Amino acid sequence: MEEWCKTMPKVELHAHLNGSIRVSTLLELAKALNETQKGAINFSQMEHVIMKYDLSLIEVFQFFDLIHNVITDHNIVTRITKEVIEDFASDNVVYLELRTTPKRNDSIGMSKRSYVDAVIKGLRSVSSVDVDFIPKTGDSKSLTNDKCNGNSRKRIIVRLILSIDRRETTEAAMETVKLALEMRHLGVVGIDLSGNPKTGEWTTYLPALKFAQEQGLNVTLHCGEIRNPKEIKNMLEFHPQRIGHACFFEDEHWRKMKSTKIPVEICLTSNIRTFSVSSIEDHHFDYLYKTKYPLVLCTDDTCVFNTSLSKEYKYAADSFGLGRWEMFELSRNAVEYIFADNGVKNYLRKYFNSVSKNMEV
Ligand code: 6MZ
Numbered sequence: 001m002e003e004w005c006k007t008m009p010k011v012e013l014h015a016h017l018n019g020s021i022r023v024s025t026l027l028e029l030a031k032a033l034n035e036t037q038k039g040a041i042n043f044s045q046m047e048h049v050i051m052k053y054d055l056s057l058i059e060v061f062q063f064f065d066l067i068h069n070v071i072t073d074h075n076i077v078t079r080i081t082k083e084v085i086e087d088f089a090s091d092n093v094v095y096l097e098l099r100t101t102p103k104r105n106d107s108i109g110m111s112k113r114s115y116v117d118a119v120i121k122g123l124r125s126v127s128s129v130d131v132d133f134i135p136k137t138g139d140s141k142s143l144t145n146d147k148c149n150g151n152s153r154k155r156i157i158v159r160l161i162l163s164i165d166r167r168e169t170t171e172a173a174m175e176t177v178k179l180a181l182e183m184r185h186l187g188v189v190g191i192d193l194s195g196n197p198k199t200g201e202w203t204t205y206l207p208a209l210k211f212a213q214e215q216g217l218n219v220t221l222h223c224g225e226i227r228n229p230k231e232i233k234n235m236l237e238f239h240p241q242r243i244g245h246a247c248f249f250e251d252e253h254w255r256k257m258k259s260t261k262i263p264v265e266i267c268l269t270s271n272i273r274t275f276s277v278s279s280i281e282d283h284h285f286d287y288l289y290k291t292k293y294p295l296v297l298c299t300d301d302t303c304v305f306n307t308s309l310s311k312e313y314k315y316a317a318d319s320f321g322l323g324r325w326e327m328f329e330l331s332r333n334a335v336e337y338i339f340a341d342n343g344v345k346n347y348l349r350k351y352f353n354s355v356s357k358n359m360e361v
Helices: 002-007 025-037 041-053 057-069 074-090 113-122 170-182 202-214 231-237 250-260 268-273 285-290 308-320 325-339 341-356
Strands: 010-014 093-100 130-132 155-165 186-192 218-223 240-243 264-266 295-297
Touching: 002 308, 010 041, 010 295, 010 308, 010 325, 025 057, 025 074, 041 057, 057 113, 057 240, 074 093, 074 155, 093 186, 093 341, 113 155, 113 170, 113 341, 130 170, 155 170, 155 202, 155 231, 155 341, 170 186, 170 202, 202 218, 202 231, 218 231, 231 250, 268 308, 285 295, 285 308, 285 325, 295 308, 325 341
Parallel strands: 010 093, 093 155, 130 155, 155 186, 186 218, 218 240, 240 264, 264 295
Antiparallel strands: none
């Protein structure tokens, strides 16, 4: 079944760049850093979090700090991006919205802009697969179906979402939104609010998030990753274009969701491993799926949670009794919730249609 899930075309809408770093690259970079700067990395802590199966949210965020420590120059950002794209493409992800927090680090001459430039360089440097990340003018009219085009090379369409970390200031968040607006022609399609849900107040970012929406950027919020009914209610009233997780929703939140139909990015392994949902049988995927609520299966952080999108589909199939056809439809439906323009959407709809005729479902 996992092999079949791998061959199925998939759409990934909730993947954090640095949480998806290859484990081998992380270890290699950590070793190199320790050689040049003795004690820069706490290896035993790193091994502990890599090997540990269940990670509390606190440990997950310690893990991110460790990953961020190895990013000591722009070339490393470029390399991580290139490898992450290659990994998603080899898992047959045909459309990927990759999110990352633009980082400013004066000690290494990195600005938020130069960080995102390094990400874009990573997209350009992939050679094993065609990476389509520049939006076509005129609503992506020139995106053509590979088969019609006689082009047999594998292709992945990538769009970027810039994240705001809940540790940042209002001004830093606004800088990220302005950067996203300036980089729309390079495939930036949205803004995400993420980071440790126990940190800060989301209202700190409201001016930046409102500005983003007013300017036509899509907004997705990490929402309900911990119990915080008031924050969940206020976030839903803001009406983001999508939300991630939705683990601690109460009846009043689901009632609101029923009328707004905000699509939910579901990350099964992440939610189970961080104890945000007590058991897979209790996961809200079941309720949302049965009520035909708009949802999309995603990975969150392939490195941190040792997963892939194929594994997430298999996990859903095993846990909730989905057959091949149901999984294919789940994957196809995700196209409706992407942030890219209608040209890309139409291309993907046609692509899924053509594949459905040849896939054994
Ligand atoms: C909240 C998360 C997250 O931005 O450096 N991030 N935020 N909840 C999660 N679920 C467990 N997983 C990842 O990728 C890593 C950053 O993404 C956010 C955190 O801010 C983390 O530092 P980038 O590419």
